[in-house]
Amino acid sequence: MKTLRRAGELLWALLRELADENAYHRHLESHGCRHSGAEWRRFSEERMRAKYAQAKCC
Amino acid sequence: MNILGRVVWFAIAAAAAIALGGIAVLRGEHINSMWLVMAAACTYAVGYRFYGKFIAARVMALDDRRATPAERLRNGHDFEPTNRWIVLGHHFAAIAGPGPLVGPVLAAQFGYLPGTLWIIVGAVLGGAVQDFVILFASMRRDGKSLGQMARDEIGKLGGFTALIAVLLIMVILLAVIALVVVNALKGSPWGTFTIAATMPTAILMGLYLRYWRPGKVLEASAMGFAMVMLAIFAGRSAAASPTLAPVFTLSAMTLAIAIIAYGFFASALPVWLLLAPRDYLSTFVKLGVIAMLGLGIFIVRPELQLPAFTRFVDGTGPVFAGKIFPFCFITIACGAISGFHSLISSGTTPKMIARESHACPVGYGSMLAESFVAIMAMVAACSLHPGVYFAVNSPAGVVGANPPAAVAQISAWGFPVTVQEMSGLARDVGEVSLFARTGGAPSLALGMAQIFARSGGGKAMVGFWYHFAIMFEALFILTIIDAGTRVGRFMLQDLLGHIVKPLGRTSWMPGVVATSALTVAAWGYFLVQGVRDPLGGINSLWPLFGIANQLLAAIALCVGTTILLKMHGWKYMWITCTPLAWLVTVTFTAAWQKIFSPVPAIGFLAQASRLEASLATGGATGAATRTLIFNARLDAALCAILLVMVATILADSVRVWAGILRGTREAHVVESPFVLSELRAEEL
Numbered sequence: 251m252k253t254l255r256r257a258g259e260l261l262w263a264l265l266r267e268l269a270d271e272n273a274y275h276r277h278l279e280s281h282g283c284r285h286s287g288a289e290w291r292r293f294s295e296e297r298m299r300a301k302y303a304q305a306k307c308c
Numbered sequence: 309m310n311i312l313g314r315v316v317w318f319a320i321a322a323a324a325a326i327a328l329g330g331i332a333v334l335r336g337e338h339i340n341s342m343w344l345v346m347a348a349a350c351t352y353a354v355g356y357r358f359y360g361k362f363i364a365a366r367v368m369a370l371d372d373r374r375a376t377p378a379e380r381l382r383n384g385h386d387f388e389p390t391n392r393w394i395v396l397g398h399h400f401a402a403i404a405g406p407g408p409l410v411g412p413v414l415a416a417q418f419g420y421l422p423g424t425l426w427i428i429v430g431a432v433l434g435g436a437v438q439d440f441v442i443l444f445a446s447m448r449r450d451g452k453s454l455g456q457m458a459r460d461e462i463g464k465l466g467g468f469t470a471l472i473a474v475l476l477i478m479v480i481l482l483a484v485i486a487l488v489v490v491n492a493l494k495g496s497p498w499g500t501f502t503i504a505a506t507m508p509t510a511i512l513m514g515l516y517l518r519y520w521r522p523g524k525v526l527e528a529s530a531m532g533f534a535m536v537m538l539a540i541f542a543g544r545s546a547a548a549s550p551t552l553a554p555v556f557t558l559s560a561m562t563l564a565i566a567i568i569a570y571g572f573f574a575s576a577l578p579v580w581l582l583l584a585p586r587d588y589l590s591t592f593v594k595l596g597v598i599a600m601l602g603l604g605i606f607i608v609r610p611e612l613q614l615p616a617f618t619r620f621v622d623g624t625g626p627v628f629a630g631k632i633f634p635f636c637f638i639t640i641a642c643g644a645i646s647g648f649h650s651l652i653s654s655g656t657t658p659k660m661i662a663r664e665s666h667a668c669p670v671g672y673g674s675m676l677a678e679s680f681v682a683i684m685a686m687v688a689a690c691s692l693h694p695g696v697y698f699a700v701n702s703p704a705g706v707v708g709a710n711p712p713a714a715v716a717q718i719s720a721w722g723f724p725v726t727v728q729e730m731s732g733l734a735r736d737v738g739e740v741s742l743f744a745r746t747g748g749a750p751s752l753a754l755g756m757a758q759i760f761a762r763s764g765g766g767k768a769m770v771g772f773w774y775h776f777a778i779m780f781e782a783l784f785i786l787t788i789i790d791a792g793t794r795v796g797r798f799m800l801q802d803l804l805g806h807i808v809k810p811l812g813r814t815s816w817m818p819g820v821v822a823t824s825a826l827t828v829a830a831w832g833y834f835l836v837q838g839v840r841d842p843l844g845g846i847n848s849l850w851p852l853f854g855i856a857n858q859l860l861a862a863i864a865l866c867v868g869t870t871i872l873l874k875m876h877g878w879k880y881m882w883i884t885c886t887p888l889a890w891l892v893t894v895t896f897t898a899a900w901q902k903i904f905s906p907v908p909a910i911g912f913l914a915q916a917s918r919l920e921a922s923l924a925t926g927g928a929t930g931a932a933t934r935t936l937i938f939n940a941r942l943d944a945a946l947c948a949i950l951l952v953m954v955a956t957i958l959a960d961s962v963r964v965w966a967g968i969l970r971g972t973r974e975a976h977v978v979e980s981p982f983v984l985s986e987l988r989a990e991e992l
Binding site for chain 2 (some may be wrong): 260263264265266268269270271272273274275276277279280281282285286287290291294295296298299300301302303304306307308
């Protein structure tokens with residue numbers, strides 16, 4: 251049961267990582283700011299600029 | 309290792325040997341797909357446990373006391389120590405593209421055996437090694453990119469060749485995957501409607517994330533997924549509607565023009581509006597469908613209908629021309645070894661690795677998982693009736709444009725199929741026709757639909773599952789086209805900015821429009837060429853893509869060899885030199901044959917000569933034939949450029965290696981300095 255719960259937690263964390271939600275959380279923590287629409291836009295623009303400067307794999 | 313461990317690993321190794329022996333030896337009867345699955349899974353396990361771990365411990369000497377760039381340069385953005393399983397999933401999601409799905413389906417024309425063996429052996433000894441070594445090298449160099457490492461380790465020529473290789477690969481890759489989508493959607497109102505519906509869905513997701521619920525990506529993706537599912541159901545009604553069906557029934561050329569126009573606009577639009585939301589959605593759909601396919605294969609355990617070898621091992625195949633060697637090895641690139649992975653292994657991933665030892669499961673393990681996806685694609689393709697497989701994948705230029713001629717030709721090859729059988733199948737999946745749907749995507753969708761339908765839903769659901777699979781493939785292909793065009797635009801702006809300064813500014817609209825148009829024109833030209841090609845386009849474009857991709861792998865392996873040489877002298881050079889030698893042999897042979905083979909279906913120059921002769925004798929007329937001649941020569945020139953690039957990078961690397969071995973060149977390993985890790989276990 252414990253293993254199953256751990257696997258579920260890992261899966262959820264992976265989904266949040268793929269969705270950039272974890273990265274956004276880290277961004278808020280490292281900048282000491284609170285979540286807001288403007289903050290998300292600032293974060294996602296910077297992240298997407300870096301993300302889409304590289305081609306996606308074939 | 310204790311006695312029990314030895315017994316278990318001996319049993320796994322024996323199972324791998326028995327399964328590999330079984331698929332290689334059994335003839336004249338249908339074998340179950342579980343043989344392939346077992347052969348792959350057990351070989352991967354042995355490869356990972358013994359070869360991967362050997363490289364990690366003896367060659368790389370991975371040291372968990374050493375702080376990784378993720379810890380030393382931690383900034384909360386790119387550099388962040390992350391749980392190894394999350395990095396593994398992230399890396400796998402980044403490397404898994406259409407390549408490992410489409411390549412094995414095309415190579416199935418040789419039968420299931422050649423492709424399967426190459427996927428398994430190539431991944432364990434080549435692909436996983438390349439990904440792992442480049443990830444390790446980048447991790448020890450503060451997350452440097454492949455281009456930077458090529459410049460530092462080999463020289464400026466290596467770095468420049470890597471840059472040009474990436475540009476060329478992108479142009480050919482975008483053209484060939486766009487062609488895959490065109491061939492999957494031509495004359496298919498259901499499919500076209502579904503894919504068209506993903507665009508407003510993505511835009512809605514983008515607006516939702518930007519203005520309504522900022523930051524709620526998982527929520528938006530769940531909503532987007534529900535809308536896409538609805539679109540698949542609505543697509544059936546659209547295809548049956550006398551008003552909507554003609555609107556969404558498009559020819560190959562119209563679809564090609566639509567995709568080119570889409571690529572242009574999508575690369576100029578803000579990222580948040582279309583690209584990013586669709587990328588999130590396609591990543592989740594991709595991982596979900598791969599998991600579903602794996603589960604489906606385990607539940608259904610389909611029998612392989614294609615034989616171990618077909619008659620087309622002689623090089624006369626209708627899907628693409630050429631013998632097993634070298635064409636099987638460039639057709640299946642991403643499932644066995646893919647140069648493109650080295651860009652990911654030296655991109656985001658090394659900046660997330662928390663402990664050095666995690667590089668083994670992430671670098672080596674992810675590639676094995678990708679290889680397993682290729683095995684699943686092979687199973688899906690080979691579980692189709694051979695006659696059906698060839699009817700779907702053979703271009704009209706080879707088997708004839710009308711169904712009776714096509715089935716007669718395919719049956720004459722020894723793969724009986726009837727017009728009624730094909731019509732029934734098309735009706736089941738809600739299509740007008742499944743003949744000449746080249747490119748691999750439709751036959752893969754057909755195989756997947758049959759596996760999914762047998763897992764749940766039955767025959768009534770085959771149509772839904774077919775279009776679900778088409779949606780899944782097209783969704784992430786369009787994301788690659790969009791992102792690739794944008795990256796091409798950036799590269800071009802960077803390059804042209806040295807000549808005309810304003811062109812280098814990414815905010816200057818005329819520059820954005822001009823460079824987007826140039827990038828789209830480059831891959832769009834090859835796409836239109838593929839659509840016009842009487843042999844279906846895949847025959848010329850896919851080998852070009854395979855050669856270009858393997859060229860990048862050769863560059864990565866040259867970088868890896870140089871680093872291993874500097875670390876240990878010649879002792880462990882064989883680890884990267886063996887796959888490098890194979891790749892160079894394969895790439896040289898394939899490129900040479902594509903240029904100079906006297907067989908017109910293989911050699912571009914022979915194809916041009918035949919068309920010219922036909923023009924001279926009056927057998928063919930007009931501008932269309934002259935365009936085909938020009939295209940064949942253009943492809944030959946492109947192939948020659950790739951050949952010269954392989955030779956250049958190899959010669960440059962050999963020069964560096966010889967210098968190191970003779971002692972005339974510095975063999976100093978330039979790594980980031982050792983810093984003791986202070987990461988706590990609970991942070992991992």
